[in-house]
Amino acid sequence: MDARPTERREVDLLVVGGGATGVAAACTAGRAGLRVLLVERYGFCGGGAVAGLSGTLCGLYEADALPGKPRQLVHGFVDEFIAQMEQRGALTPPLLYGKTYTRVHEPLAWRESADALLAEAGVQVLYHALCTGVHRDGDLLGGALVWTKSGLLDVRAPLTIDASGDADLLAMAGLRTWCGADGVVQNPTMIFRLQGVDTARFLAAHGFDTIMPAAVSERILAAQQLGADLPRSKIWLFTTTRPGELLCNCTRIRGADGRELNAVLADDFSEAERQGRLQVRAYARFFREQLAGCEASWVNDTGVQVGVRQTRQGAGTATLRNADVVAGSKFADGVARSPWPIELHAGNKPRVEWLFNDYYEVPYGCFVPERGEGLLFGGRCLSAEHEAVASARVTAQCFSYGQALGVAAGLAKRERLQPRDLPGRAVREALNRQGARLDG
Numbered sequence: 001m002d003a004r005p006t007e008r009r010e011v012d013l014l015v016v017g018g019g020a021t022g023v024a025a026a027c028t029a030g031r032a033g034l035r036v037l038l039v040e041r042y043g044f045c046g047g048g049a050v051a052g053l054s055g056t057l058c059g060l061y062e063a064d065a066l067p068g069k070p071r072q073l074v075h076g077f078v079d080e081f082i083a084q085m086e087q088r089g090a091l092t093p094p095l096l097y098g099k100t101y102t103r104v105h106e107p108l109a110w111r112e113s114a115d116a117l118l119a120e121a122g123v124q125v126l127y128h129a130l131c132t133g134v135h136r137d138g139d140l141l142g143g144a145l146v147w148t149k150s151g152l153l154d155v156r157a158p159l160t161i162d163a164s165g166d167a168d169l170l171a172m173a174g175l176r177t178w179c180g181a182d183g184v185v186q187n188p189t190m191i192f193r194l195q196g197v198d199t200a201r202f203l204a205a206h207g208f209d210t211i212m213p214a215a216v217s218e219r220i221l222a223a224q225q226l227g228a229d230l231p232r233s234k235i236w237l238f239t240t241t242r243p244g245e246l247l248c249n250c251t252r253i254r255g256a257d258g259r260e261l262n263a264v265l266a267d268d269f270s271e272a273e274r275q276g277r278l279q280v281r282a283y284a285r286f287f288r289e290q291l292a293g294c295e296a297s298w299v300n301d302t303g304v305q306v307g308v309r310q311t312r313q314g315a316g317t318a319t320l321r322n323a324d325v326v327a328g329s330k331f332a333d334g335v336a337r338s339p340w341p342i343e344l345h346a347g348n349k350p351r352v353e354w355l356f357n358d359y360y361e362v363p364y365g366c367f368v369p370e371r372g373e374g375l376l377f378g379g380r381c382l383s384a385e386h387e388a389v390a391s392a393r394v395t396a397q398c399f400s401y402g403q404a405l406g407v408a409a410g411l412a413k414r415e416r417l418q419p420r421d422l423p424g425r426a427v428r429e430a431l432n433r434q435g436a437r438l439d440g
Ligand SMILES: Cc1cc2nc3c(=O)[nH]c(=O)nc-3n(C[C@H](O)[C@H](O)[C@H](O)COP(=O)(O)OP(=O)(O)OC[C@H]3O[C@@H](n4cnc5c(N)ncnc54)[C@H](O)[C@@H]3O)c2cc1C
Pocket: 016, 017, 018, 019, 020, 021, 022, 039, 040, 041, 042, 045, 046, 047, 048, 049, 051, 052, 054, 055, 056, 057, 058, 059, 129, 130, 131, 132, 163, 164, 165, 166, 168, 188, 189, 190, 191, 249, 306, 307, 308, 309, 378, 379, 380, 381, 393, 394, 395, 396, 398
């Protein structure tokens, strides 16, 4: 029981989750004049990028077999976020990542940038607020229940956006979702920051590509043979905006039985945290012993939580296919674009499949539930096939999806339509008016 009184709040739009998707959606809808409430379970925004310390802004640049000058293909809300981060000196210039580029961000400034943008857009933000249930009347969703330290909050809203990353609201509403390929998801990674690195020596020895060279993978494999707990041999290490630091995306968290852990299973999520901490120490030890420049290094921190790449996908009126990513498909109702490769984290070596000098688009229907009114969803839980998610989930795209969701919320209110009745083409046009440059 909970004897505390339940508080009721009425808003035009409830956004659940303050990751890149939720922040962009809430700001965009707030600017359109909607009364927006964003609820977030942690005490800050950023989701996978901050709590998970994923650390870099991927998905902005064209890939090329011989990468030259970085060419940014993705625009819109993300440009405003970049400007906020640059003002705070919290974003590196583009760093080489295989055949493309990415920018490393400072996670404290990410939180502050989100706070500033949300405040400016007039969004009410409740931190430490966990959505625990939805109001569903037949096919109509009318808001959600949120647990806070003051007690339960009963939020009534004609439109809700599920930006939880995990499609929590769809699952709570009993709408169709699925996990990975026949339930097998990409593995989680515990990201950590290594301090005390002589980055000049590190770069001189291992090169400027943040995907470590084959020689490093071979050393990891050799250490594995000697019994070290280093189950991933192809790793990414990034210099950051702070001196002497590497952001380390290298662990591969599996269960004791070797299975990829799924963070929407409570036991798996807990096991991933424990395994993650153990593996961080194993990789940090290996770096100290084997990588030039890391001899005096130490672990500064890990993510607040293990990094979760994939859990549930929502079933939309459209689904992004693996083939769409590989072929660079375009859609008349495309509301976001992505040049990012398929970066599939499964097994002991992530597979990267590039899309050179091209991009694909994500249609509006990937964010509209196949059933259920008063609801949109998006971010990494978009409606997409398993390998397509391995590309479509990165941060620049989540900003684009959020902006599209916020635009759709504004149009739905203005036209008094359900989101499913909005033409995706109208959302695309409105996004172009906001600087998304989807038509070039
Ligand atoms: C290990 C790892 C490395 C990655 N590396 C990169 C990278 O280098 N570059 C890049 O661009 N991308 C990277 N990504 C991907 C990227 O970080 C995520 O896919 C992206 O952040 C997803 O954004 P989102 O808004 O969909 O969801 P999330 O960022 O997951 O945000 C969801 C938010 O909702 C909140 N929430 C969840 N459930 C509830 C609830 N019931 N009630 C209230 N709040 C809730 C969460 O706390 C969270 O803040 C990486 C991901 C992982 C896991």
